[in-house]
Amino acid sequence: MSRSKTTYACNECGAASARWLGKCPSCGAWNSLVETVAQAPAGGGKNRLGAAFAALAPASDVQALASIEAQDVARTPTGQAELDRALGGGIVAGGVVLMGGDPGIGKSTLLLQALDALQRAGVPSLYVTGEESGAQVALRARRLGLAGSQVAVLAEIQLEKIVATLAARQPAVAVIDSIQTIYSDQLTSAPGSVAQVRECAAHLTRWAKAQGCAIVLVGHVTKDGQLAGPRVLEHMVDTVLYFEGDTHSSFRLIRAIKNRFGAVNEIGVFAMTEKGLKGVSNPSAIFLSQHADPVPGSCVLVTLEGTRPLLVEVQALVDSGGPSPRRLSVGLERDRLAMLLAVLHRHAGVATGDQDVFVNAVGGVRISEPAADLAVMLAITSSLRGKALPKGFLAFGEVGLAGEVRPAPRGQERLKEAAKLGFSVAVVPKANAPKRKDKAFEGLTIHAVERVEEAMALARQLA
Numbered sequence: 001m002s003r004s005k006t007t008y009a010c011n012e013c014g015a016a017s018a019r020w021l022g023k024c025p026s027c028g029a030w031n032s033l034v035e036t037v038a039q040a041p042a043g044g045g046k047n048r049l050g051a052a053f054a055a056l057a058p059a060s061d062v063q064a065l066a067s068i069e070a071q072d073v074a075r076t077p078t079g080q081a082e083l084d085r086a087l088g089g090g091i092v093a094g095g096v097v098l099m100g101g102d103p104g105i106g107k108s109t110l111l112l113q114a115l116d117a118l119q120r121a122g123v124p125s126l127y128v129t130g131e132e133s134g135a136q137v138a139l140r141a142r143r144l145g146l147a148g149s150q151v152a153v154l155a156e157i158q159l160e161k162i163v164a165t166l167a168a169r170q171p172a173v174a175v176i177d178s179i180q181t182i183y184s185d186q187l188t189s190a191p192g193s194v195a196q197v198r199e200c201a202a203h204l205t206r207w208a209k210a211q212g213c214a215i216v217l218v219g220h221v222t223k224d225g226q227l228a229g230p231r232v233l234e235h236m237v238d239t240v241l242y243f244e245g246d247t248h249s250s251f252r253l254i255r256a257i258k259n260r261f262g263a264v265n266e267i268g269v270f271a272m273t274e275k276g277l278k279g280v281s282n283p284s285a286i287f288l289s290q291h292a293d294p295v296p297g298s299c300v301l302v303t304l305e306g307t308r309p310l311l312v313e314v315q316a317l318v319d320s321g322g323p324s325p326r327r328l329s330v331g332l333e334r335d336r337l338a339m340l341l342a343v344l345h346r347h348a349g350v351a352t353g354d355q356d357v358f359v360n361a362v363g364g365v366r367i368s369e370p371a372a373d374l375a376v377m378l379a380i381t382s383s384l385r386g387k388a389l390p391k392g393f394l395a396f397g398e399v400g401l402a403g404e405v406r407p408a409p410r411g412q413e414r415l416k417e418a419a420k421l422g423f424s425v426a427v428v429p430k431a432n433a434p435k436r437k438d439k440a441f442e443g444l445t446i447h448a449v450e451r452v453e454e455a456m457a458l459a460r461q462l463a
């Protein structure tokens, strides 16, 4: 074995440095550099870079694009319709999926259910567990009602043994639960370290591509919602799925952050039950809190996740703050919140400069689309004034720095869903208001606004 040399690698981005630094020069993260042992890969050639890239795809001759046969990717449905939706239709042979999520959110549960369904459909599968014993997995399978499951289970954390098992059994789908527990004896650093995670993931990716085996890597997630370990993992794999949701509520979302085989905006919605995760095929109303009467500081919006509209309640609490007031948001971007507060002040005369402002999207959803702006602002002013918005009220629309209210994509669909769920008052951007009377909006009074101050005045009248 070649003499190993100690280097420092960034936990966030994987950048290497010869000495320890408090701040990563490449991604700017603090305290993220950890000691690692840099080694030439086994059979190390002179060119380390070459060896690392050779890992990703088998070398082949150069061909003209037109002469390469384009094959439609064959997708195998997992038997979990909501998971398939997030995957873009099912798993793809040779595709590598990284599945991240907070501890205890249900990653192992969902994947075991999916593998069992695949196995029952005649797709050979392998579940590699590095975190639990075979007995624990069996116990979970029994709880999930998967008695008599033929899924092959391997409790192993050494990469070389796992690859040997893959080679011997040739499964069509394999789950590695989790990539952070796997280590390769080619490296001396500890399991879970950047070098190990990266090397193991690269090795498994290479295997998947070469053998046409679909591999799902389970990855742990840090508190701030990033996939722990090097970000290079996200670049290496074909699909990154992220499990979100509030562990206190039973609903879970699977969101594709990246997908080389499908759209990224689709989400899968599940409910955690005694018998595991069950898909929710009509999720539009699950993120509404169950107040009998409207409360101050709450406003409902219709967000579009992929192809399905989803009604989500946004809550705000505005309270007198200390010398440096706080702005905190859960499920919504904090920078966006600061911007909205500035727009409120400048264009609607609503001052929150000396107040703490907290904003939360109910049910642990993450809303990234700007169409939430109007609802966030209405929730904030409602809390500030201590006045609830009327029952059956909802709003959506993007707000610009000049105080203009911009249309949201596919506004009519959003309004239709709201009407269907019995909402009665909507404040929406002018361009989203229906031009003609339509039966689909019956019972819903639609107010069209062009400016933020108009929307705020309207809310004051209605409250």
Ligand SMILES: Nc1ncnc2c1ncn2[C@@H]1O[C@H](COP(=O)(O)OP(=O)(O)OP(=O)(O)O)[C@@H](O)[C@H]1O
Residues within 6 Å of the ligand: 101, 102, 103, 104, 105, 106, 107, 108, 109, 110, 131, 143, 247, 272, 273, 274, 275
């Ligand atoms: N008896 C039970 N009845 C209902 N739900 C249960 C039961 N036991 C466990 N659960 C649910 O399953 C969840 C654990 O799921 P799972 O082990 O699949 O999570 P995970 O994402 O794999 O976690 P980890 O990161 O720890 O591996 C628990 O948080 C709980 O909600």
Ligand SMILES: [Mg+2]
Residues within 6 Å of the ligand: 107, 108, 109, 131, 177
């Ligand atoms: Mg698990």
Ligand SMILES: [Zn+2]
Residues within 6 Å of the ligand: 010, 011, 012, 013, 014, 015, 024, 025, 026, 027, 028, 029, 032
């Ligand atoms: Zn870094």
